[in-house]
Amino acid sequence: MVDDKIAWQAMENRDRSFDGKFVTGVLSTGIYCRPSCAARHPKRENVRFFAKPEQAEAAGLRACLRCLPNDVARDEGAVKLVIDAIRMAETAPKLNELAELTGYSPTHLQRIFKRDTGLSPAGYAxxxxxxxxxxxxxGGASVTEAIYDAGYGSASQFYEERKMGQRTGMNPNIWSNGGEGVTVHWATVETYLGTMLVAATEKGVCCLSFNEGET
Ligand SMILES: [Zn+2]
Structure with a gap:
């Protein structure tokens, strides 16, 4: 069991990495929560920590309906399953299909996936x-090869998604297993021939391509 001081700190920080390691019982409300529960924090003197949900229940507490402290393992399993399904798929699976896979409703799956990864399943894809x-x-592929091999239907779809990702603060490096320190910077440049994509690394410009999707 985690030390009480550390547990309180984890709860104050709503630190998700402690979910599943202990639960926080609130004696004044009769409810127990994950450390990360978004609900307002009770006074310290009303809080008791338990290693497992069963122990909190044995003490007469009920699971919080907001953070569902019983479901930590199941949620983690569902998120892993969805990540695998997206990684294996040729084209991004629909939220409904992913939900069916996990047994969760689409809304619930969307919520837990976002909570654990910071992105929706579609955003992750x-x-x-x-x-x-x-x-x-x-690895030296041409822009066109790279875009189509990655499963985009067109170059313009790729540019659109890039833009969307930048707006939402997406950071693909979070799940990059390597990347070898190569950063590719993108820019689109307006030319008299149309919109041109320029990609460059620290070593210089590596790719040029016309975005055939735009006029
Ligand atoms: Zn809760």
């Missing part, structure tokens, strides 16, 4: 595709 393009480019 976009980040993954984008990362695959970067890997292929770093």
């Amino acid at each position: 976009r980040a993954l595709r984008s990362e695959r393009v970067e890997d292929a480019l770093a």
Whole structure:
């Protein structure tokens, strides 16, 4: 069992890495929570820590309906399953299909996936595709090859998703297993022939391509 001081700190920080390691019982409300529960924090004197949900229940507490402290292992399993399914798929699976796989409702799956990864399943699929393009480019593929091999239907779809990812602060490197320190920077440049994509690494410009999807 985690030390009480550390447990209190983890709870104050709503540190998700402690979910599953202990639960926080609130004697004044009769409820127990994950350390990361978003609910307002009770006074310290009303809190008791338990190593396992069963122990909190034996003490007469009920599971919080907001953070579902009983479901930590199941949620983690579902998120892993969805990540695998997205990584294996040729085209990004629909939220409904992913939900069916896990037995959760689409809304609930969306919520727990976002809570654990910071992205929706669709956002994750976009980040993954984008990362695959970067890997292929770093490996010497042409822009067109890289974009189509990663599963994009068109170059303009790739540019759109890139833009969307930048707006939402997506960081594909979070799940990059390597990357070898190669950073590819992108820019689109307006030319008299149309929109041109320029990709460059620290070593210089590596790719040029016209975005055939735009006029
Ligand atoms: Zn809770």
